[in-house]
């Protein structure tokens with residue numbers, strides 16, 4: 001029986017997972033993107049773009065599209081859509097598989113200063129001007145406008161438009177994965193003194209963290225948002241793509257057994 005799988009994406013993991021699922025079965029797979037990136041990379045399966053209109057909109061989309069399972073493979077900092085996924089899976093009565101890369105753990109030699117919010121990261125930079133590397137999204141960059149004393153190097157996938165209201169900011173656009181040697185060179189050549197980062201997990205953006213350790217630089221690490229909603233009973237959270245494939249197959253076989 002052909003099954004229908006809805007994947008909430010916006011990450012490399014979601015793209016790879018969708019490709020693997022498409023390779024190994026003839027299930028119908030739809031990858032959903034928020035539609036934020038100007039030129040998203042090509043996806044291996046059919047795609048849709050844009051919000052659903054909250055948890056109830058997502059639940060309606062699941063019901064009318066006859067999806068059997070929902071997979072949340074969004075970024076760990078995309079808290080709203082993940083909370084919506086939990087609620088929508090409950091409303092539409094479909095199993096939910098959540099792919100969430102474990103957070104990076106502090107290693108010997110790391111000089112991390114952990115904070116809860118971007119605003120706290122800005123405050124942690126201090127009042128004296130520093131050379132700061134930021135790899136954050138546009139919304140997360142805005143609070144840095146309150147700290148114009150620093151000299152910023154800002155890296156993003158899309159250009160930051162309009163540019164921030166900051167006297168000393170330079171911009172680079174690049175899409176990961178980023179190699180360790182390139183990250184060491186980039187931090188060194190730009191005489192960066194502090195790195196501000198989200199704790200994304202995975203290897204694609206870990207290069208800057210390892211590079212900071214090698215160079216003895218402090219990292220202001222913005223912790224992950226805490227999940228507000230209680231997970232439904234049939235929620236499964238897995239740490240990587242292989243485990244996600246196993247969990248999805250398992251959930252589909254349970255549906256088969258129940259004759260749903």
Ligand SMILES: NC(=O)c1ccc[n+]([C@@H]2O[C@H](COP(=O)([O-])OP(=O)(O)OC[C@H]3O[C@@H](n4cnc5c(N)ncnc54)[C@H](OP(=O)(O)O)[C@@H]3O)[C@@H](O)[C@H]2O)c1
Pocket residue numbers: 008009010011032033034036049050051052053054055057058073074075077078079080081082084137198
């Ligand atoms: N936040 C990050 O640091 C980060 C980093 C890399 C990639 N991303 C990706 O960028 C997207 C947006 O991130 P965000 O932090 O703005 O998310 P968010 O705050 O959790 O979501 C805001 C709203 O955007 C819509 N949305 C988000 N992801 C969607 C998806 N995959 N498909 C359809 N609609 C989606 C939903 O709108 P409705 O309520 O109208 O459905 C959601 O309520 C996510 O897909 C995420 O995986 C985020």
